[in-house]
Amino acid sequence: MIDFKTVYIIGIGGIGTSALARYFASEGYPVAGYDRTPSPLTERLEREGIAVHYTDDIESVEARFKDKESTLVIYTPAVPSDMGELSYYRDNGFELLKRSEVLGAVTAGKYCMAVAGTHGKTSTTTMLAWFNACAADDGDGVIGSGSAFMGGISKNFGSNLHIGGGRRVAVEADEFDRSFLRLTPDVALISSTDADHLDIYGTHDNLREGFALFAERIKKGGTLIVKKSVTLPRLPEGVRVLTYSLDDPSADFYAVDCRADKTGCHSFDIVCPDRRIKGCRLGIPGHVNVENCVGATAMMWVAGFDENALVKAMNEFRGVCRRLDVQYHGEDKIYIDDYAHHPEELRKTMESVREMFPGKSITVVFQPHLYTRTRDFADGFAKSLSMADRLIMLPIYPAREEPIEGVNSEMILKMVTIADKELTSKDKLLGVLGEDKNDILITFGAGDIDRFVPEIKEMLEKRSSAKA
Secondary structure (H helix, E strand, O other): OOOOOEEEEEOOOOHHHHHHHHHHHHOOOOEEEEOOOOOHHHHHHHHOOOEEEOOOOHHHOOHHHHOOOOEEEEEOOOOOOOOHHHHHHHHOOOEEEEHHHHHHHHHOOOEEEEEEOOOOHHHHHHHHHHHHHHHEEOOOOOEOOOEEEEEEEEOOOOEEEEOOOOOEEEEEEOOHHHHHHHOOOOEEEEOOOOOOOHHHHOOHHHHHHHHHHHHOOOOOOOEEEEEOOOOOOOOOOOOEEEEEOOOOOOOOEEEEEEEEOOOOEEEEEEEEOOEEEEEEEEEEEOHHHHHHHHHHHHHHHHHOEOHHHHHHHHHHOOOEOOOOEEEEEOOOOEEEEEOOOOHHHHHHHHHHHHHHOOOOOEEEEEOOEOHHHHHHHHHHHHHHHOOOOEEEEOOOEOOOOOOOOOOOHHHHHOOOOOOOEEEOOHHHHHHHHHOOOOOEEEEEOOOOHHHHHHHHHHHHHHHHHHHO
16 A cells, blocks of 8 residues: 555445544544445544545545545445546546455454354454453453454444454454455354355355355464354365354354343353353343354454453443344334344344244334345245234335346245235335334344334334323
8 A cells, every 4th residue: 555644435434444434543544535325324433523525526525635645545346436536536546445455454464353254244243353352362461452343333332443452353354345355364254155245256156165265365374263054165275174053062162051031142151172161141132143152252262362251241242233133122012123134144033033032923124235136035035024924125225236127125025925014115114113013123124224223213112101
């Protein structure tokens, strides 16, 4: 990279780019950027002193961020290639790097702990970040250290970035656009390789090949941790390979004596190759999170940890915004918001909710994300959504894509097997939900459905107050 003095980010409101914005700002660099629309994340950046504008107009950019010799320009591949500001910086010879390239450079000098997978990686990375901050033991007598770049907002840190004083850095390794191939981890975890991002990879085999290439980027002498049920086209050479599972005793790491309390949180022990960590309790509900905890613990085992501090950190872990996120828990209604946008993610969350609240009726609101994902996985979405008692579908959130003829939410809806199902628009959603009688409400999606979360929560709180 050039010897830059300022940082400009195109698509600064993304979860990965906003973490880099915060990182460079913490290092003392002036940071500014563009995003298409305001969001809670961009508003947070602005409160933190980072200038953000929402019009694709190079004239809106301050002069100090248009100095070719001193400005590092970072962009996300989700931005269209013909976007005006991106074209300006590209055509005028600026140092122009993808988010993944910069993340690879920033973490290159650290002990890199990278978490990959088509689902499960955000929760696992955020657990790992918290465990590192509380229980890392590098053998220097100091317990707790490490930084993290996370793909979600950690409730413990209140951010998607944590800057610590140690040598470790936990990183979410994103397979989109093959971004994870920019990292050189010391230890890496792969949680899943289910088909996804076929607009990038073309086939499931190509996606799995991408994960194999990621594993081959682990430093020689490093460690690969793979979920027991995941198979790769090949394993990397010169790297130790370990496995983890929720409860499979043939894995190197697994949980035993797992039991849930009335809140849905689990107590358990974790079996490691050299010990049994007793008295674990995870501070968030869902057996899927116990599995993620086993994976994060495996990474801590490789890097070094203080056992008592780790057990304490598990209990104090508060989760990730929009990951099995209980927004409201009243006497007559429970409201959960979740980022799930892949059939397997939906299935696992639904299973966890059914386990947490047996016998309760569930209404699901789902906003599909991307035309290509809807086209490629319509059958899978229909099967997972049929686990609900009532389904309310929203139109597809297109993100970076143009419409595809014949691809819409109705193609999923007609294959869902439950009778109580409907399609509605965003402007009618609150009215539809106002009449809902089921015990549990879940909103699913990676688009802009999160904008409704505060309004839905407020509606339920007002309804409860009126009844009181």
